[in-house]
Amino acid sequence: MINTLYSLDALGSSRALFLALLVGFGFGFALERAGFSSSRRLAGVFYFTDMAVVKVMFSALITAMLGLSYMVGFGWMRLDQVFLMPTIYGAQIVGGLLFGVGFVMGAWCPGTAAAGLAAGRIDAFVFLAGTIGGSVLFNELFPVIRSLYTAGDRGTQMIYATVGMSRNGFTLAFTLAAVAAFWLSEWAEKARTGRGPYLGSPFLKAFSLALVVLAGGLFVLSPATAGASAKSAGAATVTATDETVLMEKVEQALDHIEPEELANRLMAGEPNLVVVDVRPAAEFNAFHIRGALNVPLAQLAAALQPYQNRGPIVLYSNGMTHPAQARDSLQRQGFGNVYMLTDGLQGFRDRCLTPVSLRPEPLTTVDAARVNAWRAFFAMPTASAKVGVATAPVSAAMPRVVETDWLAARLGTPGLKVIDLRPQPEYNTAHIPGSLSLNVESFRGNIGGVPSMLLPPPMLAAQFSLMGLQPLDTIVVVSGDKLYDTTLAGMAFERLGHMDYVVMNGGYAKWAQEGRAANAALPAVVESGYPARRDADDFTVDFRTVAAQLGKPGTVIIDVRPADFYTGKKSDEARAGHIPGALNRPFSEDVITSPDKAVTFKPIDALAAAYSQMIPSKDTEVIVHCRTGHQASQTVFVLKRLLGYSSVRWYDAGWTEWAARPELAIANETQDLTGRK
Amino acid sequence: MTTEMGNTRRNPKPYWNPYLAGVLLGLVLLASFVILGAGLGASGGIARIGASLSMCVAASHTLGSEYFGKWGAKPLNYYLVFMFVGTFVGALFSALLANRARIQVERGAAASVPHRLAYALAGGVIIGFASRLAQGCTSGQGLSGGALLLTGSLVFLVCLFASGYATAWFVRRQWHD
Numbered sequence: 023m024i025n026t027l028y029s030l031d032a033l034g035s036s037r038a039l040f041l042a043l044l045v046g047f048g049f050g051f052a053l054e055r056a057g058f059s060s061s062r063r064l065a066g067v068f069y070f071t072d073m074a075v076v077k078v079m080f081s082a083l084i085t086a087m088l089g090l091s092y093m094v095g096f097g098w099m100r101l102d103q104v105f106l107m108p109t110i111y112g113a114q115i116v117g118g119l120l121f122g123v124g125f126v127m128g129a130w131c132p133g134t135a136a137a138g139l140a141a142g143r144i145d146a147f148v149f150l151a152g153t154i155g156g157s158v159l160f161n162e163l164f165p166v167i168r169s170l171y172t173a174g175d176r177g178t179q180m181i182y183a184t185v186g187m188s189r190n191g192f193t194l195a196f197t198l199a200a201v202a203a204f205w206l207s208e209w210a211e212k213a214r215t216g217r218g219p220y221l222g223s224p225f226l227k228a229f230s231l232a233l234v235v236l237a238g239g240l241f242v243l244s245p246a247t248a249g250a251s252a253k254s255a256g257a258a259t260v261t262a263t264d265e266t267v268l269m270e271k272v273e274q275a276l277d278h279i280e281p282e283e284l285a286n287r288l289m290a291g292e293p294n295l296v297v298v299d300v301r302p303a304a305e306f307n308a309f310h311i312r313g314a315l316n317v318p319l320a321q322l323a324a325a326l327q328p329y330q331n332r333g334p335i336v337l338y339s340n341g342m343t344h345p346a347q348a349r350d351s352l353q354r355q356g357f358g359n360v361y362m363l364t365d366g367l368q369g370f371r372d373r374c375l376t377p378v379s380l381r382p383e384p385l386t387t388v389d390a391a392r393v394n395a396w397r398a399f400f401a402m403p404t405a406s407a408k409v410g411v412a413t414a415p416v417s418a419a420m421p422r423v424v425e426t427d428w429l430a431a432r433l434g435t436p437g438l439k440v441i442d443l444r445p446q447p448e449y450n451t452a453h454i455p456g457s458l459s460l461n462v463e464s465f466r467g468n469i470g471g472v473p474s475m476l477l478p479p480p481m482l483a484a485q486f487s488l489m490g491l492q493p494l495d496t497i498v499v500v501s502g503d504k505l506y507d508t509t510l511a512g513m514a515f516e517r518l519g520h521m522d523y524v525v526m527n528g529g530y531a532k533w534a535q536e537g538r539a540a541n542a543a544l545p546a547v548v549e550s551g552y553p554a555r556r557d558a559d560d561f562t563v564d565f566r567t568v569a570a571q572l573g574k575p576g577t578v579i580i581d582v583r584p585a586d587f588y589t590g591k592k593s594d595e596a597r598a599g600h601i602p603g604a605l606n607r608p609f610s611e612d613v614i615t616s617p618d619k620a621v622t623f624k625p626i627d628a629l630a631a632a633y634s635q636m637i638p639s640k641d642t643e644v645i646v647h648c649r650t651g652h653q654a655s656q657t658v659f660v661l662k663r664l665l666g667y668s669s670v671r672w673y674d675a676g677w678t679e680w681a682a683r684p685e686l687a688i689a690n691e692t693q694d695l696t697g698r699k
Numbered sequence: 700m701t702t703e704m705g706n707t708r709r710n711p712k713p714y715w716n717p718y719l720a721g722v723l724l725g726l727v728l729l730a731s732f733v734i735l736g737a738g739l740g741a742s743g744g745i746a747r748i749g750a751s752l753s754m755c756v757a758a759s760h761t762l763g764s765e766y767f768g769k770w771g772a773k774p775l776n777y778y779l780v781f782m783f784v785g786t787f788v789g790a791l792f793s794a795l796l797a798n799r800a801r802i803q804v805e806r807g808a809a810a811s812v813p814h815r816l817a818y819a820l821a822g823g824v825i826i827g828f829a830s831r832l833a834q835g836c837t838s839g840q841g842l843s844g845g846a847l848l849l850t851g852s853l854v855f856l857v858c859l860f861a862s863g864y865a866t867a868w869f870v871r872r873q874w875h876d
Contacts, residue, residue, distance in 0.1 A: 028735060043788075045731045046786040047789035068864055089729040107851065122866065125822065128825075130822065137790035139787060140788075153826055164766040
C-alpha cells in the first residue's frame with residue numbers, strides 16, 4: 023500500500039516541496055508538448071478551429087481516472103489518500119461561469135500561462151499579472167463574498183453517487199463520452215479548417231478502443247479484488263451481482279444510518295451500539311468518531327463476533343466502498359445487524375461537526391444548540407477500545423489536552439496562536455516563541471456587584487481582537503503553576519463559541535524543563551475584529567438556577583474548593599460551609615504537580631473512575647462551582663472536555679455570591695447532608 | 700552557427716500528437732495523486748505569489764485579512780508554489796528543446812497588440828478571482844478534480860465551457876487575421 027504525502031500529512035515537508043517541483047516539471051513539459059504554450063491554440067477550442075484543449079484535457083483526465091481506478095482496484099492505494107476537494111455548488115458554478123469568460127478573453131488559464139510564459143508569450147505574462155491581481159482582489163473582497171464562497175457546500179461528493187450510478191458504470195460512461203468528444207472534435211476541425219489528420223485514423227480508433235477496454239476492464243477487476251479481501255476474512259467470493267444488489271440497497275438507503283442519527287444515539291449512550299472505523303490505524307489515530315473501534319477489514323468478522331445480531335453495528339470509512347465491501351462480507355457470515363454510515367466520516371464531519379459559524383445556511387437556535395452539543399461531545403479525545411484492538415493515545419484524536427511535543431511540532435503554523443498565562447515578569451524573561459502574554463484575570467470583572475465574574479461577550483471579543491485572535495485560530499493555552507488558568511481562559515473561549523482551543527499539559531514549566539525553544543521577543547500582532555457571539559454560552563448558571571435544582575433528584579452539585587472550606591472549618595466568605603447537597607471534589611485532585619511545578623492532568627482513566635463514583639451517568643445534570651469560578655473551570659473542563667459529560671454547567675459566581683445571600687440555604691459540618699458517595 | 704540558429708527558429712518542431720500528450724499529462728497527474736496525494740494545480744501557486752506581493756506592500760493588512768491571512772507570513776512556503784515554478788521550468792525545457800521559445804504577443808494578424816494584451820489582462824483578473832472562488836482552476840478543479848470524479852469539479856468544468864462558448868463570439872476579434 024502506497025502512502026501519499028497528503029495521507030501522511032507531509033505536504034508541507036521539504037521533500038514534498040521538492041517532489042511538487044518535479045511533478046510541476048512534468049506538468050509544464052506535457053503542457054508545452056501538447057501545444058498549450060500557445061494562446062491561439064487554446065482559444066481555438068471555442069471557435070472549433072483547434073480542438074486540442076478537448077483532446078489533451080480529456081485524454082489526460084481519462085488516463086488519470088483509469089490509472090487511479092486501477093491503483094485502487096489492485097489495492098495499491100485508497101482514494102481517501104488523495105485530497106478530495108469539497109463540492110460547493112454556489113462557488114463552483116459561479117466560479118466556473120466566470121472562469122469561462124476569463125478563459126476565452128485571456129486565452130490562457132493559470133497552468134498554460136506558465137507554459138506560455140516559458141515559451142516567451144508576452145500575453146501570458148500580462149495574463150499572469152492579471153491573475154495575481156485577481157487573487158488579491160478576491161482577498162480584498164472576501165468579507166463581502168464569504169457567503170458565496172461556502173454556498174451549497176456539500177462536502178466531498180462523488181459524481182457517480184450524485185447521479186446514482188456505480189463507480190465503474192460512470193467511469194465507462196465518462197470514457198465513452200470522452201471518446202465521442204474526440205471524434206466530434208476531429209470532425210468539427212475538419213469541417214471548419216479542412217484539416218483533420220486523426221479523423222478515422224487507425225491511431226484514433228486504436229486509442230479509443232484502448233480507453234474503452236481499460237474502462238470496461240474495471241468491471242472485471244473490482245469483483246476479483248473484493249473477492250480477495252472477502253476471502254482473507256474467511257468468506258465466499260463476492261460477485262458482481264452482489265455488488266449491484268448492494269449498490270441498489272445503498273441507493274435506497276435501506277442499510278444506512280444518517281450521521282445526525284448516529285450522533286444522537288452515541289450521545290445518548292445507547293448501550294449495544296457498536297461503531298467500527300475500518301480505516302488504517304494511522305488515520306484512525308488522527309481522528310475518529312468518538313467511541314469507535316478500529317478494526318482492520320481482514321479481522322472484522324472475528325473482532326465483531328461478540329456483537330453479532332445484537333445491537334446495530336455501524337461501519338464507516340471516508341467513503342462508501344470499503345464499508346460496503348465489509349458489510350457484504352459480514353452479511354455472508356450471518357451478521358444481520360450491520361449498517362453503514364451515510365457519507366462516511368466526511369459526511370459525519372460535514373453534517374455534525376462543522377461549526378455553526380462556518381455553515382452556509384443559518385441554523386435555528388435549536389439546530390445550532392444541537393450542533394454545539396455534538397461538537398462538544400465528539401471533539402473530545404477518549405480511549406475507546408472494546409475489542410482489544412490497539413487504539414490511539416488519549417490525546418491523539420483532535421486533542422483537548424496536548425503535550426509539549428505536539429506544540430513544538432506545530433509552532434509557527436498559520437492560525438495557531440499560543441497564549442502564555444504566566445505572570446508578566448516570567449513571560450518577559452523567556453517564553454515560547456511567538457506566544458502572547460495574557461493575565462487571565464483580565465477576562466474577569468465585577469458584574470452586578472459580584473466580583474470576579476467572567477466578562478460578557480463584547481468585552482471578551484474586544485480583548486480577543488486586540489490580541490489578534492481570529493475565529494478560525496487554534497488556540498493553545500499555556501499556564502505557569504496554575505493549570506486552572508488555562509481552563510478559565512477556556513471558559514472565555516467557549517463563551518464566544520471558540521471551541522478550537524487546547525490546553526498544553528504541564529504548562530511552561532514542562533516546556534522549559536525539556537529545554538525547548540524560548541525567546542523574549544514580543545510577537546507581531548495585527549488587531550482583528552473578533553465577533554461577539556452572544557448565543558454560545560449555554561453553560562453558565564446563576565444562583566437562581568442552582569437554587570431551583572436544590573433537593574431535586576438527578577442534579578449533582580460539585581463544590582471543588584479545598585475540603586476545609588467545604589466543611590466550613592475554614593472560611594474567607596460571608597458564611598462558612600457549602601450548598602446543601604453539594605459533593606466535594608477539590609479541583610487539585612484532578613492534577614499532578616511535579617517537583618518542578620509542572621502541572622498535568624491525571625490520566626483519563628483515573629479521572630473517569632473518580633467521577634463515575636459521583637455522577638450516575640454521562641448525561642446527568644451537573645453544576646460545578648468553587649469560590650469565584652476559577653478553580654471550578656478546571657473541573658468543568660475535565661468533566662465536559664476530557665470525560666464527555668454532556669450536561670455540565672458552571673456556577674461562576676460561586677460561593678462568594680451564595681454565602682453573601684442570607685436567603686440561600688447552606689450546610690456545614692454540623693448540619694451536613696451527605697450526598698451520594 | 701547563426702544560420703543554423705535562424706533555421707531552427709523558423710522551424711519549430713511540431714507539437715506532439717494531442718492524445719499522446721494528453722496521456723503523458725494524465726500520467727503526470729496520476730503520479731501527483733500517488734506521490735503527493737493531491738492533483739496538479741496552478742492557480743493556488745499564483746494566488747500565493749499574490750499574497751506574498753500583498754505582504755510586501757501591506758504586511759499587517761494582509762496578515763489580518765481573512766483569506767490571505769490564514770496562509771501566514773510566508774505564503775510561498777507551499778507545495779503548489781513549487782509546482783508552479785516546476786511547471787514554468789518544465790515548459791521552458793520543452794519549448795527550448797523544440798525551438799518554440801520566442802518572445803511575442805500571440806494574436807490575430809488583424810488585432811492590435813494593446814487589444815490582445817487588454818483582453819489577456821482582463822481575462823487574467825477574472826480568472827484569478829474565479830479560481831479562488833471555485834478553489835481551483837482548469838488544472839486543480841477541472842483536470843484533477845475531474846479525474847477524481849468529484850461532483851463540484853465536473854460542475855465547474857461544465858460551467859466553464861458553457862460560459863466560454865457563450866462569450867466566445869464577443870471576443871473573437873483578437874484572433875482575426
